[in-house]
Amino acid sequence: MSKYRVTHRLSTAYHPQTSGQVEVTNRGLKRILERTVGENRASWSDKLDDALWAFRTAYKTPIGCTPYKLVYGKSCHLPVELEHKAYWALKHANFDLKTAGDHRKLQLNELHELRDQAYENSLIYKEKNYREFITLRSKSAFLYVGDQVSL
Template identity: 80%
Template structure:
């Protein structure tokens, strides 16, 4: 996605989405050339393993020889989406729209600071319940629920309050 205005020189967002888990990886970048895209994909392959296939748009960075060599090296089948047919990569379009909406709400008035807020937007996106998978992408990828510190404080407060109530009730019964 991009180009966008930026304070830190990052004008593009490179987005990768796992179709099964709806997990989104994104990076704020200065350029969107083939070298940068290949570096991003190599880091994803190192962290998550190599996919069998990858669908991309027909951007010049995806149609470059360097990109084709990386796909061949890792044994990934590269498929190009049909031009002017966004339904081919519908999940990408939905995820991009959602990520963009979260960024717009997070950034507020200063639109140029979006690259500072990208990690927060990704956190929000990954920990939001998705109906098609009936859980959050975070839970599907990490096999555990993500508990925010405020949630833990809230649960601890109510557990303690309930325990104190039980002790008080028990004390009343013993006195009788």
């Protein structure tokens, strides 16, 4: 982990206060479920798969793409679109293995670039929000734990 300058911090989904990302994700899923199911929370479990799909395929501003694209390296397509793409792939399937292997390596490199770009976008987004927080905090009259007060 030190080779890639990664800091290891313990955080679990069971304790969302330690992970702002989990908290934001849970809030987004809750909002989707409230809109689709309504106040009847008993049927939320039936619609959870659909809500997760909607959340994973929705564009996220902080990372500049969808979580689906970040994981798989391509946009998600509905089954109707896949049928057309499958037909196109069968039509163009007469290729040699070396060309296919080279194409796959190129796709993997593009996926790495996409993830790097999402990471950079996330850092920029966090920095911008932090600067706004500091500005708001400096304007408030409240004291927080850790603030230094001169007497």
